[in-house]
Amino acid sequence: MSDFYAALVQRADTLYAELGSGADILLDEARAGLGRALLSPPRVRDIYLVAQR
Amino acid sequence: MDAQFDRLHEAISASQAYCAAMHACSPTLPPWLHPASVVDRSDLERFAAEMHVGADETFVDFGCGNGAAGLWIAERTGASLIGVDVSRAAIAAAKTIARRRRLSSRSRFIVADAAATGLPGGNADALMSLDVLMFMEPRAAVREMRRLLKPQGIAVMRTVESLAEPFLPTLVRDYRPIFRDEQFTIVHDEHLPDHRGP
Numbered sequence: 001m002s003d004f005y006a007a008l009v010q011r012a013d014t015l016y017a018e019l020g021s022g023a024d025i026l027l028d029e030a031r032a033g034l035g036r037a038l039l040s041p042p043r044v045r046d047i048y049l050v051a052q053r
Numbered sequence: 054m055d056a057q058f059d060r061l062h063e064a065i066s067a068s069q070a071y072c073a074a075m076h077a078c079s080p081t082l083p084p085w086l087h088p089a090s091v092v093d094r095s096d097l098e099r100f101a102a103e104m105h106v107g108a109d110e111t112f113v114d115f116g117c118g119n120g121a122a123g124l125w126i127a128e129r130t131g132a133s134l135i136g137v138d139v140s141r142a143a144i145a146a147a148k149t150i151a152r153r154r155r156l157s158s159r160s161r162f163i164v165a166d167a168a169a170t171g172l173p174g175g176n177a178d179a180l181m182s183l184d185v186l187m188f189m190e191p192r193a194a195v196r197e198m199r200r201l202l203k204p205q206g207i208a209v210m211r212t213v214e215s216l217a218e219p220f221l222p223t224l225v226r227d228y229r230p231i232f233r234d235e236q237f238t239i240v241h242d243e244h245l246p247d248h249r250g251p
Binding site: 001003004007008010011014015018019022023025026029041042043044045046047048049050051052053 | 103214243
């Protein structure tokens with residue numbers, strides 16, 4: 001996910017050109033995500049779950 | 054929260070730069086597919102295989118966003134799709150993508166809260182939820198999943214669990230007891246090495 005956040009931040013100028021202030025929600029989340037990715041130990045983990053009714 | 058998801062999906066739908074960033078990280082995705090979280094083709098293939106749906110069967114995409122992930126699976130399997138999301142902007146985008154993919158006759162998208170979709174119960178052969186369960190009140194969402202599924206129906210999910218003090222009120226440390234409390238059997242659970250969620 002941090003690669004994706006970094007790819008978004010690298011495109012910040014293009015995002016602002018496309019979306020104006022609408023880019024803020026994408027870039028704020030990307031920057032927050034990059035910050036969270038540096039936390040040690042991590043605060044979350046991904047789980048893949050299959051459940052049957 | 055709903056307004057925030059609307060702004061997010063409006064931005065995703067309007068941005069070529071977002072698509073470029075997504076496809077730079079997930080080069081195996083079809084060019085028309087740009088979900089709100091990082092997914093690659095193998096993730097979608099895995100969801101399709103685990104749900105085991107085919108023609109004349111129906112699956113629900115629970116928190117479908119712009120619907121593209123579910124539409125890709127519907128296109129590949131021949132199954133019908135019902136997408137549910139709280140965001141009006143996401144559902145509008147999903148309907149547009151369904152038209153472009155010529156899947157409108159096999160897909161339906163509704164704006165609804167995950168805890169109370171208003172859909173008839175016991176009609177879904179399978180259900181998927183990709184990187185959104187952590188934003189939903191967990192017990193109400195799992196209860197609604199159970200209500201929607203036919204007996205023996207399969208739910209396939211990727212979500213986030215908290216390892217520390219949750220930074221979202223809806224985050225939990227372990228989803229498995231919640232599913233067991235709602236009379237689900239856990240078929241498979243796996244903690245993934247690469248974090249992709251929020």
